[in-house]
Amino acid sequence: MSTFHGYSERKLHIEPQPREGEFPLKVAFATGNRRQVEQHFGSARGMLIYGVDKNEWRILEAIEYAEGEQRAHDRLPARINDLAGCAAVFCNACGASAIRQLLERGIHPVKVAEGVEIHSLLQELQQELQGKPMGWLARSLKQVQRAPRGEAERLQALMDEEW
Numbered sequence: 001m002s003t004f005h006g007y008s009e010r011k012l013h014i015e016p017q018p019r020e021g022e023f024p025l026k027v028a029f030a031t032g033n034r035r036q037v038e039q040h041f042g043s044a045r046g047m048l049i050y051g052v053d054k055n056e057w058r059i060l061e062a063i064e065y066a067e068g069e070q071r072a073h074d075r076l077p078a079r080i081n082d083l084a085g086c087a088a089v090f091c092n093a094c095g096a097s098a099i100r101q102l103l104e105r106g107i108h109p110v111k112v113a114e115g116v117e118i119h120s121l122l123q124e125l126q127q128e129l130q131g132k133p134m135g136w137l138a139r140s141l142k143q144v145q146r147a148p149r150g151e152a153e154r155l156q157a158l159m160d161e162e163w
Helices: 072-082 096-104 118-130 135-146 151-160
Strands: 002-004 007-013 025-030 046-052 057-065 088-091 108-111
Touching (some): 025 118, 057 072, 057 118, 072 096, 096 108
Antiparallel strands (some): 002 007, 007 057, 025 046
């Protein structure tokens, strides 16, 4: 358990599987029970982060936040940093300041009804990935396609550029 600015959090990072880097999409879910989205972004007790592609999904990280007296506004920077690399965060609500900060980092807040099953949302994402993605998902996938993933890919992209 680590302490950060007056509150504690626990993170469980799943060791990379051979295909983890191949997931075109990484999404987060605000959850306390680890089955449903039933939390407000700023006061969520936990986040689950998944990698998703057309055929499968895999949990990549589970984060638990300790309940404390710190104001939600003070917690935002650390929570947003926890979602680095995510295209979206699914939650029941999100304040205006959090929305602005998330969008600045390229993370789209997606409001869903309380109690929606995480696995249902993952299936919906997969179905959209199999068809023609729209909205935030299409924009996120374009960003992933433009950004080389690793050092070797970055160097190859440089080599492929016209001089």
